Amino acid sequence: MEVCVFVRNKVDSFNFYYNHKSSNGKSKLELVNWWTIEDKLFQHPLLPPTEKVxxxxxxxxxxxxxxxxxxxxxxxxxxxxxxxxxxxxxxxxxxxxxxxxxxxxxxxxxxxxxxxxxxxxxxxxxxxxxxxxxxxxxxxxxxxxxxxxxxxxxxxxxxLIDNEAFLTHAPGYLSEALALIRPFHWKVWPPVLLTIFISGPLLFIIIKISYLFNISYNRPSQNDSFQLLSDCIWVSSAIFLKQSCLVPSDINKVRLVVVVLYLGATYVIGDMYSANLTSMLARPARETPISTLEQLAEAMEKNEMQLLAELHSASHGNLENGTGLYEKIWGMMKKQHRYLIETAEMGMQGMQLVKDNKHYALIGGRETFYYNTKRFGAHYFHLSEKLHTRYSxxxxxxxxxxxxxxxxxxxxxxxxGILAKITEDEYQKLVEEKKIEERKVETVAEGKQATEEETDGGQPRPMSMATLSGAFVILSIGYSASVCLLFIELLLHKIKLP
Missing domain, CATH: 3.40.190.10 (Periplasmic binding protein-like II)
Structure with a gap:
């Protein structure tokens, strides 16, 4: 209770007592001012300023x-x-x-x-x-x-000016055995196949037009036209398969088209594949990281990703009271066996879960995550984009x-700049502590484990048999396609026989 007492101690003088202007926290009435008819108030304002007290x-x-x-x-x-x-x-x-x-x-x-x-x-x-x-x-x-x-x-x-973010396990490497096939993404196949299918009939049309407008050539019959179309399709397929072939015409324009088609197949498609293959073998491809809230919601819905949040934290409040995408994620979280971390100390257990299992994610402050990833090993984690700014x-x-x-x-x-400096000091202290810990690692087993961790962190590593096995996968696909084509040719040959 805030109390101010006016005491008349003389005929023309008053004393003022107040109980809330005490910096030591003891609420007792103390003399703070007085008034006389000659001098009026001893000090202005009547009560002491709060900042001064x-x-x-x-x-x-x-x-x-x-x-x-x-x-x-x-x-x-x-x-x-x-x-x-x-x-x-x-x-x-x-x-x-x-x-x-x-x-x-x-x-x-x-x-x-x-x-x-x-x-x-x-x-x-x-x-x-x-x-x-x-x-x-x-x-x-x-x-x-x-x-x-x-x-x-x-x-x-x-x-502190911080940002909301979520933490996931670092994206893993994709299969090295499929490194030779991976450049042929499904988006590449439609234009390539379309080019192959159009090239043969386009070559046939050019030859037919040349025959029509040049009377020096004998016009082919209907059967010859069908054979010519078949030859044109075979020539275009042979070019893309890097096989030798005979151009079914003596017309220079047709030969020019075939040369352009051959250059396009060799130096565009072939070189692009070689470049992609070289880059993938030099640095193996990784899984697509989860960096946005939309990707997180999709991973929770399709890949059984589980999101964790600290109980009664700001992130917990945002999810529980949020709308739109936050509301959708909160609904999926409540279906999980566990979705809240009871105490701040148990947040370290959440970090360990994310480190050991790629099906867990943790949401919270980006600065805290950044520091903890340094402690646990940054190569084990992937930090998302900034969701929104938050102030501490x-x-x-x-x-x-x-x-x-x-x-x-x-x-x-x-x-x-002192606030920024004391924050940076904690990060610097962490770096020094990690250096001391690394010096203590002397056993062979720990040395091997450190080497494996560095390898998993995206460092260059030598090619292995798993990478070379991709060549045998390509070879088996080629043999399978050859066998299928052989059976098709035998079947067509039997159909043509009387």
Whole structure:
């Protein structure tokens, strides 16, 4: 309760007592101003300015809930319940605020290790629920600003500009045995076959027109015309099959058409195939990655992809309250055996699931995923495109009197580049830790495993028997086609016999 008391201590003087202008958090009536008939108010305005009062918290202690979520918080526990130490990007930010505004931090392990998404049935789960109930005053930890959350808490100036994204398993290599056939995509076959089928009759038409307009040649009979058409089709097929053939005409224009057709078949179709084949053998083809929300919905519908989200997170709220494609994905998620990760700590289990199984995906903040992929091995994962921009901030109680003081310090840290610097420091620390771990790898088995991981990461690798087996696949297809054509010729020969 906010109380202001006016006390008349003399005939022409008043004292003013107020209970909310105390930076140490103790709500007691204190003398803040007085008035006399000669001097009027001692200071203006009547009550002390809020920003001036909260410039110094006088070593006030704030209980801060912390949840282990790298790189924002690194929490080590003692006896699985008591916090032994806290570090990370958000802890550094709080230390800077505490140093500037002169307050102290007392971290504690919250009973519910989730953030909280919205007020439902006059209750709110997660850490934000404790702020809404005014049990806790401050919370920071990759906390995304949403409309539903702003109904329960106040947010400061953004501490991070992030993006929504989802994480999937890295696309696997396609079969090397089919590398020789893969350049012949189904979209290539229609124009190639159309060219082959048109070339023969087109050659026949050119020859017929030449006979019609040139009286020096004897006009062929009907049977000869049928034979000529057959020969033209055979010549065009032989050209595309790289076989030797005899042009069924002495007309120069026909020979020119055949030469152009031969050059097109050899240097266009043949060279394009050779170029595609060379590139595929040099760097084997991979499966199509899932990068957009539309591709994710299609994979969930057709390929049994399962999407996971952290309970009471901003991503959970977007899916649950979203419309259109989000609504469709949320409906498919609810049919899964498991679709929510209970706590932030269990988010590491979600990363492990995505790493080990290509049928799982994880949705959340892109910065968090980027950091965790570095920890688990970036070559195991594929990060999607940015879905939408999201802002993280510090959560305070509604009507918090020192909100402007926090905003002022945060804007100074943002403009000076310190916010970006402490974030980069966590990534740099991760790189140094990985180098130390790599130096410890000395056994032969671990060395082989590291080599395999580098190979899977898209590095160049030597050709194997699996790649060479594609030549035998092509050879078997050719033999099969030859046998089929032989039987067709024998069948036609028997039909022509009397």
């Amino acid at each position: 909260y410039q110094n918290f006088k070593r006030r202690v704030f209980r801060i809930p912390v949840v282990h979520k790298p790189p924002w918080y690194f929490v080590s526990y003692f006896n699985d319940s008591e916090i032994e130490s806290v570090s990370g990007r958000d802890q550094k930010l709080l230390d800077l605020l505490a140093s500037k505004l002169n307050f102290r931090l007392q971290p504690f392990d919250p009973p519910d290790h989730s953030q909280g998404s919205a007020i439902v049935n006059n209750t709110m789960k997660g850490v934000l629920g404790t702020i809404w109930l005014r049990e806790v005053e401050i919370f920071i930890g990759d906390l995304t600003v949403t409309y539903e959350r702003s109904q329960a808490v106040d947010f400061t100036f953004p501490t 901030a510090i959560a305070l109680q509604i009507g918090c009197p020192f909100l402007q003081n926090f905003n002022k310090v945060l804007m100074q840290l943002f403009e000076s």
